[in-house]
Amino acid sequence: xxRRALVLAxxxxxxxxxxxxxxxxxxxxxxxxQPVGPPLAPPGVGFGLGTDALGRDLLTRMLFGARLSxxxxxxxxxxxxxxxxxxxxxxxxxxxxxxxxxxWAANALLAIPGLLLALMLLxxxxxxxxxxxxxxxxxxxxxFARLSRAAFLSAxxxxxxxxxxxxxxxxxxxxxxxxxxxxxxxxLSLATTQFAWAFLGTTTLTFLGLAGNPSxxxxxAMLNEGRVHLINAPHLALWPGAAITLTILSVQLLGNWIxxxxxxxxxxxxxxxxGS
Amino acid sequence: MVSPSDRPAAGLLTAAxxxxxxxxxxxxxxxxxxxxxxxxxxxxxxxxLLAQGLASSEQADALRRQLGLDLPLIEQYMRFLxxxxxxxxxxxxxTGQPVTRIIGEQIPYTAQLAAAGxxxxxxxxxxxxxxxxGEDRRRDLPLASGLAGIATALPVxxxxxxxxxxxxxLGQASVSDPAMVRSLGLPALVLGFASAGAVARLIQxxxxxxxxxxxxxxARARGLRRGPRLLWHALxxxxxxxxxxxxxxxxxLFGGTVVTETVFSRPGLGRxxxxxxxxxxxxxxxxxxxxxxxxxTLSHVAADTLGLILDPxxxxxx
Numbered sequence: 001x002x003r004r005a006l007v008l009a010x011x012x013x014x015x016x017x018x019x020x021x022x023x024x025x026x027x028x029x030x031x032x033x034q035p036v037g038p039p040l041a042p043p044g045v046g047f048g049l050g051t052d053a054l055g056r057d058l059l060t061r062m063l064f065g066a067r068l069s070x071x072x073x074x075x076x077x078x079x080x081x082x083x084x085x086x087x088x089x090x091x092x093x094x095x096x097x098x099x100x101x102x103x104w105a106a107n108a109l110l111a112i113p114g115l116l117l118a119l120m121l122l123x124x125x126x127x128x129x130x131x132x133x134x135x136x137x138x139x140x141x142x143x144f145a146r147l148s149r150a151a152f153l154s155a156x157x158x159x160x161x162x163x164x165x166x167x168x169x170x171x172x173x174x175x176x177x178x179x180x181x182x183x184x185x186x187x188l189s190l191a192t193t194q195f196a197w198a199f200l201g202t203t204t205l206t207f208l209g210l211a212g213n214p215s216x217x218x219x220x221a222m223l224n225e226g227r228v229h230l231i232n233a234p235h236l237a238l239w240p241g242a243a244i245t246l247t248i249l250s251v252q253l254l255g256n257w258i259x260x261x262x263x264x265x266x267x268x269x270x271x272x273x274x275g276s
Numbered sequence: 277m278v279s280p281s282d283r284p285a286a287g288l289l290t291a292a293x294x295x296x297x298x299x300x301x302x303x304x305x306x307x308x309x310x311x312x313x314x315x316x317x318x319x320x321x322x323x324x325l326l327a328q329g330l331a332s333s334e335q336a337d338a339l340r341r342q343l344g345l346d347l348p349l350i351e352q353y354m355r356f357l358x359x360x361x362x363x364x365x366x367x368x369x370x371t372g373q374p375v376t377r378i379i380g381e382q383i384p385y386t387a388q389l390a391a392a393g394x395x396x397x398x399x400x401x402x403x404x405x406x407x408x409x410g411e412d413r414r415r416d417l418p419l420a421s422g423l424a425g426i427a428t429a430l431p432v433x434x435x436x437x438x439x440x441x442x443x444x445x446l447g448q449a450s451v452s453d454p455a456m457v458r459s460l461g462l463p464a465l466v467l468g469f470a471s472a473g474a475v476a477r478l479i480q481x482x483x484x485x486x487x488x489x490x491x492x493x494x495a496r497a498r499g500l501r502r503g504p505r506l507l508w509h510a511l512x513x514x515x516x517x518x519x520x521x522x523x524x525x526x527x528x529l530f531g532g533t534v535v536t537e538t539v540f541s542r543p544g545l546g547r548x549x550x551x552x553x554x555x556x557x558x559x560x561x562x563x564x565x566x567x568x569x570x571x572x573t574l575s576h577v578a579a580d581t582l583g584l585i586l587d588p589x590x591x592x593x594x
Contacts, residue, residue, distance in 0.1 A: 108305030112569050115531035123553045123561035124314045200431055207433045208538055208550050223433055227539065234441055241434035252429050 007257045010250035017247060021066040030057045032064040032217040040233040050235050052225065054215075062239055064217040069244070072133050072206075072218070073199030079137025080198060081191055084144025091145070092152035093175045102145065109142035117142075118201060127212040136201040140194060147190050148183075155183040185258065192255030196248050203244050219244050292581045299577035306569035311356055314562055315349065339369070343559075365563035370555060375563040378548070385544035389467065389536065390529045392460050396468025397525060398518075401475025405514075408480045409487075409506065421480065427473030432532050436466045436539035463540045467532045471525045478521055482514025516583050523572075523579035530568055 020027065030036050035055035043050040049058040091102040109117065118132070118139035125131040155161065156179050164174050180187075205211070206220030214221060219240040226237025340346050343366070344355055359365065365375035404427075407420035439462050486492060487510050495509050534546030545564060552560035 104305075108302055108309060112306055112310070112565065113531050113572065115534070116565060116568050119534070119549060119553065120310060120313065120561070120565045123549075123558065123565070126556065127554060196429065204431065204433060204535060207431075208534065210550065210553060220433070223437070224538075227437060230437060230440060231444060237437050241431070241437055244431055245429075245434050248429050248431065249426065252425075 006253060010253040013246050013250045014254070017066045017070065017243070020063050021070050024063040024067050028057070028060040028063050030060040032056065032061045033215055036060075040229060040236075042233070043235050049239055050233070052222075052236055053229055053233075058236070058239060061217040061222060062219075062243065065219045065222060065240065066243070068129070068216065068218040069199070069203060069220065069247075072129060072136075072202040073195060076133045076136035076140070076202055077191070077195040077198035079134070080140030080144050080194055081148075083138070084141040084146075085148045085187070087141070087145040088148030088150075089152050089175060089180065091149045092156055093171060093179065099149075103149070106142040106145045110146070114139045114143060114197070115201060115204065118205065122205065122210055127210045129206070129211050129213075129216065129218070132202055132205045132210060136198050136205065139201065140198055144190065144194055148187060151183040151186040151190065152179055154186075155179045158182065189255050189259040192251055192258065196251040196255070199244075199251070200248055288584055291584050295577050295580045295584075299573045302576075303570055303573040306573065307357075307360065307566050308353075310562065310565045310569060311353060314558065314565075315352070360566065365566065366559040368560050369557050375559050378560060379545065379563055379567060382543060382545050382548050385542060386530075386533050386537070386546065388460060389463055389533050389542065389544060390526070392464035393467030393471070393529050393532065393536075394522065394525065396464050397471035397475055397529075398522075400468060400472035401518075402479060404472060404476035405479025405483070406506070406511070408476060409483045409510075420476070424473045424476035424480070427469055427471075427476070429473075430470065432466060432470050432535040433539060435469060436463070436536060439466050440539070463536050463542060466539070467529065467536045470532055471529060474521060474525065475518060478517050479511070479514050482517055483510045486510045486513045519582050520576075520579045523575040526572065526575045530571070 033056065035051075036057045037051050037055050039051060039053050039055045041051040041055075043058075049062060052058055052061065087102050087106070091099040112120065114136075116139075118135035121135035121138060122131055125135065160182075161174060161178050164178050169177075203218075203220030203223070206216075206218050207224045209221075209224055211218060211221050214225065222240040223237055223244065226233075226235075226240065229236050344352055347355070363376060365379070367374055368378055371378070401424075404420045404424045408418065408424060411418045411420055443462055483506070492505065492509055495505050500509070530545070533544060534549060536542070537544040537546040538550065545567075549561060549564045551557075552564070
C-alpha cells in the first residue's frame with residue numbers, strides 16, 4: 001500500500017512539473033528576469049514563494065525553471081541514450097572486432113567518471129547551458145553503451161532470436177524486430193536511470209555556476225544563487241533544491257516500479273552487473 | 277576441480293600483472309582521449325585570453341609558440357606524452373606557474389575530504405546494509421533500505437545546503453566562520469552519505485545471496501546463533517565486491533568533492549577545476565582531468581588486485 005502511494009505521488013509530481021513546464025507563461029504573468037518587488041521578501045501573501053536577491057518573483061522563476069531544467073535533462077539523456085544505445089546495439093549484434101573496439105572505447109571513456117567527462121568537455125567548449133547539455137549527454141553515452149549492450153545481448157541470446165536466425169532472417173531485421181523490442185523493458189528502466197543521472201548532471205553543472213548566465217531561471221543556477229543568501233533567506237535555496245530532489249527521486253522510483261512490474265528486474269540486474 | 281586454496285600463487289602474480297598492464301593501457305587511452313577531445317572541441321585556448329583583452333595579438337602569438345600550439349597535432353601529442361612521463365603538465369595561462377605545482381597545492385584539501393568521505397560512506401553503508409538484511413520485507417516501512425535507496429538519489433548540492441542550514445539552526449557554527457571552512461565533519465558527512473547507499477545495497481545483495489548458500493544451513497546446523505551467522509558467514513563473502521566498489525566510488529567521490537567544495541566554500545581540486553573552466557585556463561583543466569583519469573585507473577587496478585588476493589575463486593586455474 002505504502003509503495004503504491006509512493007509511486008502515485010512520484011507520477012503525480014512528474015505530471016505536475018511537465019504541465020508547469022508546458023504552461024509556465026500562462027500560470028504566471030510576471031517576468032522571470034525582471035524585478036517585481038522588494039529583494040529577499042519571505043514567502044507569503046503577494047509573492048507566493050517570496051522574491052530573490054534582486055526582487056524577482058521566485059514562483060515565476062520556479063515555473064520557468066521547470067521548463068529549462070526538464071528540457072536540458074531530457075535532451076542530455078536523449079543524447080546519451082541515442083549514441084550509447086546505438087553503440088550498444090552494434091556491439092551486441094555484430095560481435096567480433098567491432099564489439100571489442102566499442103567495448104574498449106567505452107571502457108577507456110569510463111576511466112573518466114561521467115561528471116568529470118562532462119566537466120572536461122565544458123573545459124573545451126566553454127561554459128553555457130547548451131554546452132552543458134552536450135557535455136552531460138556525451139558524458140553519459142559510454143555508460144549507457146555498456147549497460148544497453150548487456151541488455152541487447154541477453155535479448156539476443158533468447159530462443160526466439162535463435163529461431164529467427166535459423167529461419168533465415170537478416171541481421172538488421174532480427175536486431176530491429178526482435179532484439180530491440182524484447183530489450184525494451186530493460187531499456188526503459190535503464191533510460192529512466194539515465195534521465196535521473198542527466199537531470200542530476202545538468203543541474204549540478206549549473207549549480208557550479210557553469211551556465212554562464214547567472215540570471216537564468218534554472219533550478220540548479222537558482223540553488224547556487226540561494227547558497228549565497230542561505231542564512232537570511234533560506235527559501236531561495238529550498239525551493240529549487242526540493243524541486244530537483246523530488247524530480248530525481250520520482251524518476252528513480254518510477255524506474256524501479258517499471259523494472260519490478262514487467263519482471264524485467266532480473267534482466268536489469270544482470271545488465272547492471274555486466275556493466276559495472 | 278582444484279580447491280581454491282590449492283591454486284598457485286603464480287596465478288595471482290600473472291593475473292595481477294595482466295590487470296596492471298590493462299590499467300596502463302586504459303590510463304593511456306583516457307589521457308589520449310582527454311588530449312584530443314580538448315584540442316578538437318576547444319580549438320584555440322589562447323583565443324579566450326584575446327577575447328578578454330588579457331593579451332595583445334603579438335603576445336597571443338608568442339604564447340601559442342611557447343605552448344607549442346603552432347606545431348602539428350601529432351607532435352603536440354608526443355610532447356604532451358613526453359611531458360606527462362616527466363611529470364610536466366605545462367604552465368597556467370594566467371599565473372604562469374607550473375600546473376603540477378598549482379594542482380599539488382590543492383591536493384591535500386581534496387584528499388582529506390575524500391578520505392573522510394570514504395570513511396563515512398563505508399561505515400554508514402555497512403551499518404545500513406546489515407540493518408537492511410535484517411529488515412522484515414513485508415513491513416510497510418523498510419527504513420534502512422529506504423534510506424540506502426534515497427542516499428544515492430539525493431543531489432549533494434541540496435543535502436549540503438540542508439546540512440549547513442541544520443548546523444546553523446542548531447547554533448553549531450556560522451557559514452562565514454573560518455572554523456567552519458576548516459572543519460571536515462559536515463562536508464565529509466554530506467559527501468559520505470551520497471556514497472553510503474551504493475555500499476549498503478551491495479552489502480545487502482551479497483548477504484542475501486549467501487544467506488541461501490548451503491554453508492549457511494550448515495552453520496545453523498552447527499548451532500551458530502543468528503548474530504555470528506550473519507556477521508561472520510554471510511557478511512564476509514559480501515565484502516570483496518565492496519572493495520571494487522570503493523574504486524568506483526573513489527572517482528565518484530572526486531565528482532562529489534567538486535560539489536561539496538563549492539557548497540562549503542572549501543579550497544581543493546574541485547574548486548580549482550571549476551575555476552579553470554570558467555577562466556578558460558586550459559592547461560590546468562587538462563592537468564586535472566589527466567590526474568583524475570590516472571587516479572581512477574590506478575584505484576581500479578589496486579582494487580582488482582586486492583580482490584584477487586581476498587577471493588581465490590577469481591584467480592586463473594591453469
